[in-house]
Amino acid sequence: MSDLALTQFLNIVVQDHSIATGLKSCTTHQEIVQYAASKGFSFSLENWNRQVQSDFSCLSTSDQEKIAAIDPKHWSWAFRQVAQLRAMLMSGA
Secondary structure, three states: OHHHHHHHHHHHHHHOHHHHHHHOOOOOHHHHHHHHHHOOOOOOHHHHHHHHHHHHHOOOHHHHHHHHHOOOOOOOOHHHOOHHHHOOOOOOO
């Protein structure tokens, strides 16, 4: 059930600007999970981390380094954690 909630959350972030905007203030993975829960999408931190790790492992070393270099306080940090959200960023962001 929580995998479904995670998938639904990622989909709604892409579809709903107001939900996406809320991610800008998230600076930790725990905050992302808590934010999702506040919007009705309940999944565990472990499931989120598994999604992030799975996505990260598919990236080139160069892309991994770029993502790792982003300050978590930067508004785009949360969006860089998984491919579906990274796709929302304009190039140069």
